[in-house]
Amino acid sequence: MSQSYDILLRHGRLLHPNQPSEVVDVAIADGKIAAVASQLDQPARPARLEFDLQGQIISPPFVESHIHLDSALTAGEPRWNQSGTLFEGIEIWRDRKQSLTLEDVKERAIATLKQQAMQGVLFVRSHADVSEKNLIALKGLLEVRDLVKDWMTLQVVAFPQDGVYGNPQNESLMEEALKLGADAVGGIPHYELTHEDGVRSVHRIFELAEQYDRLVDIHCDEIDDDQARFLEVVIACAIRSSMGSRVTASHTTAFGSYNNAYAFKLMGFLQHTCINFIANPLINITLQGRTDTYPKRRGVTRVKELWQQGQNVSLGHDCIQDPWYSLGTGNMLNVASMAAHVCQMTGTSEIDACYNMVTWNGAKTLHIEDQYGLEVGKPANLIVLDAENRYEAIRRQATVSYVISQGKLIASTEPPSPQWKLG
Ligand code: 17E
Ligand code: FE2
Secondary structure (H helix, E strand, O other): OOOOOOEEEEEEEEOOOOOOOEEEEEEEEOOEEEEEEOOOOOOOOOOOEEEEOOOOEEEOOEEEEEEOOOOOOOOOOOOOOOOOOHHHHHHHHHHHHHHOOHHHHHHHHHHHHHHHHHOOEEEEEEEEEOOOOOOHHHHHHHHHHHHOOOOOEEEEEEEOOOOOOOOOOHHHHHHHHHHHOOOEEEEOHHHOOOHHHHHHHHHHHHHHHHHHOOEEEEEEOOOOOOOOOOHHHHHHHHHHHOOHHHEEEEEOHHHHOOOHHHHHHHHHHHOOOOOEEEEOHHHHHHHOOOOOOOOOOOOOOOHHHHHHOOOEEEEOOEOOOOOOOOOOOOOHHHHHHHHHHHOOOOOHHHHHHHHHHOOHHHHHHHOOHHHOOOOOOOEOOEEEEOOOOHHHHHHOOOOEEEEEEOOEEEEEOOOOOOOOOOO
């Protein structure tokens, strides 16, 4: 006897991370993926919604593994970043954050999350600046995490933008943020006042993560300085604490500036742990290289080489319209496309890898694999993309036709259909 379904998707091309896709029907009931088969029987009662996908992709949702929702949608406030550098961005944000209110943070964060969800992003990790005396950014985002939980999974990182030791209160504010429920401990060792403070901050971050049982996600070596050497400290702490897969090094743009003798040594050390990397190619291609004349560096970490070595690499936007990056839409195919360009990942398996970096790899970084994937029995989180494969999805920046979150259709978009008028 066939049962009844809430949603029935016919003739969709189901993506797998590392195997060819297959055309299948997918049935959704009670918030879960109820059945996947090459042809499902007609249910006894018609599904509440049924779509013939005509070969469009069925994919797990996009994962935005690195964004700053507390600053999203503030570009130009109180002034535009004219130099385009990270440091001017930090100065502007320091001024803007003086006027934060819970409502301001919540409104902008929810507006951004809706924009993301409509484009197929259902899992987001956001940093929240905790070097701000009232922890408004953090408290706002923790409230948002709860407000959106029926359609979006949000993780919040306690991120000390001005450094753990940049100000005497910051260390205790970071710990307070963990007590309030932040999911991960962040850091910014390359922006601490001295190299020693940077090293000490990484040790403290690991200590707090172990004490409060949280993940680690550190802004690490986001600078063109080839002497920024905090990734090695993160790797050492990950090896010694056995926390590897719970640890993420974000940005690591200096890795693109290291000499190969040093970079190859690090690559070797990385084989003793399994930390995650997050690159943010949209922003770092614009933020970095600002002190170079020509040749001008790309300022993105060694994405291709890390991926080739089997390290888990995912990609993020980092920003949507804020003091560091005034562009950005929330569309993860835009991020994947920029990675393909900047990291020169244009081989066929490399383009597919860029897609996996905004889907499965991000899920691995976020430790949400129980909610993520297209297997029967998993929560029905999936998207339909108007493309026949990953390459076409990235090349054409394909439309996300349907977004299904926890078994409910939460958004749909008609793909554009341009008409030729010259006969
Ligand atoms: N803060 C930071 O330190 N680095 C960034 N890329 C952004 C904020 C967006
Ligand atoms: Fe960031």
